[in-house]
Amino acid sequence: MRGMMMRLVIAAFVLAGWASQSIETAQEQFARLQKQAAEAKKAGEHAARVAAVVELAKMLHHSPAVVMSEARVYAEGNENERALAALKEFVDMGQTDDAMLQGKAAQFAALQEMPRYQAILDQMKASESAVQRGETAFSLKDAGVLAEDMDYDPSSRGFLMTSVLEKKIVRVSEKGEITDFAKSPHGWSMMAIKVDTVRGQVWATESAIDGFSNVAKEDWGRSEVLCLDLKTGAVRQRIDGGKRALGDMALMPSGEPIVSDGEGGGVYRVKDGKLALINGRDFISPQTPAMLADGKHALVPDYVRGIGSLDLETGDVRWVNEEGGAALSGVDGVYVAQDAMLLTQNGTTPERVMRMRTKDSWTRVTTQDVIERGPELGDPTHGVVVGEWFYYIANSGWDKLDEHGDVKPGMKMSPARVMRFRLK
Template identity: 30%
Template sequence: MRYYFIHFCLIAQLAFTALLHAQNPTSYPNKHPSTIAFQLPETGLITEGIGYDPITQTFYISSVHERKIISYTAKNGTTDFSRPADSLWGMFGLKVDPTRRLLWGCSSALPQAKGNTPASDGHTALAAYDLKTRRLITTYPVPVDGKPHLLGDLTLSKTGTVYSTDSRSPWIYRLEAGSKVVTPFLTDSLFRSLQGLALSDDEKTLYVADYRRGLLAVTLSTKQVTCLSCAQTTDLSGIDGLYYDQNSLIAIQNRKKPYRVIRIQLAKTTSAITKVEILETDHPLSSEPTLGVVVDKQFYYIANSQWDAFDDAGKPVPNFPAQKPTILVVPLH
């Protein structure tokens, strides 16, 4: 979701990774606990977000470039979930609300999305789908104010309220349950480039990843923002996806190599970090991992988003080696 942070890799390195996978896609050193959960047959998607419906055991994967949502089940494989008539922009973070049978997604216009125009660039919205009918219910646009916006990720409260981060204009937005309008919720002097976010179990604290600063904690009742990573010697910058799991946070770091999946253990009574544990690092298939989803005691994440397949103007990079979008899974406990 940080299209302006994209780092170009050497074509030779990418080609080697693709060749290694083609020769033996499941044979990697034992030091890598992540394994392939599934792959998508279509290349050139820029796969960014992933959600999971525990009721139907269906995964949903977002595509920035093709401006769509794809569904996957072990039984039926992949199929397009959204329709061209939905007129989505590039799709980013996804979250399933299993209680209300809704799929929420962040839809944002940017050059890497096919058919993007200067007139639409910087527009963004939340999109809500009915999982029963597989139809778009409506979109909730962020009001146009002359500034560029990009809702890149979101999280849901137990009551159905949506919180979403804007990575181009540093705001957290909120769509309250039952409301029809996305409203600005909070900005702060600590905000630079907001990415993933996650609510604590008691929903008193909203944890937010800032790509430059690291990990922040927002006390929702007071809107007080605390920098949790500022007291850490461990580098917690470059966090993209962020997920709450049993008094800890699962985070994907992709700003620089080696790309990592980490667990950030939280103190039980104070807003502080007690330990940082590496769950996965430098996996051979990991070429800019982005977002993920916790399913039971496992973490599924997009390993190779392939932002580098397109330049900053949204044009395909010549001779870029096509790769199947790969979802890896790593055990959490």
């Protein structure tokens, strides 16, 4: 239950005397803790601010952004040892901070001459070094596509890719040759795509991205799930997503899509032509899921909280590295290859593509390998595992757009590259 229905149910409980406290979703808890931290800072109440940030860190499973917030709060309170410990935790996750590297992080002025702080800066510089273990599979010849998602179609030995700016799905050969497959019925951005060769169909999402100038203002925030014929691109089925940002998806073994609402926090299953809510409480901004081999669970990356293993029947979530230790936020797509997660991370600093091996039922990261990072990567979006290769979209073009979806002044779109990394 969401929105008005949830408010009505809670109100009924309160009136009946059954509810002693409100039920918080992850989005509500996140907003509350952020507000508490901001109010404590304004009031000069250091202990209250620390308490709010520490609770945030626990909730967000020690994501890099909140760990850096802890370091700043401790430093501003002259708790140097705790600040250094938080900074060490931050860099151990492979993260960097431009202000620190440029000597402009005023909060850490008292630490700058300390050897431990200098060692942290050295570790940051190492994490900025370029890594490229993949190779270019092909480049898109149309620079205006702005490719978001891709999947492989074995019947044509090529890929289907979605275009955000040109609002269509294209077929792409292994040489990068592009032909149109289908256009958005509403004229909205095409986002997720999954090929179901067993049933000869393609599932996709289209979204009227909030604030984008290339769609009607009255449509902002709406989305739709589409089922298309794999051979012709003709629409077989349309499912109205309403005011939800249904942008990413995975397919269950049954062929039913699992779709995530990156704005509203819900994860849904398409069943009998309708959206059925699986989980609307634990995620803040869910992104591209990945089905696990048992067909009953999916790894769902939350852009803010990290990666959760979602039980598709009960809606229960177990978080990967719940106590921290790996940068699992900022993930746009997660993909599974044997015991490893393959991650496209455009919300970390630096942006990167990673392979992380896990154990204990996908709840603990054991090893981390950088597949690619550095200026040549650009903004990575999504990918797909094809045999022993992991293909991923690099240099998508998102970093060249402003908040209205227009190309920034002085910027020029360049052809996106599809890279591939051999898994074995």
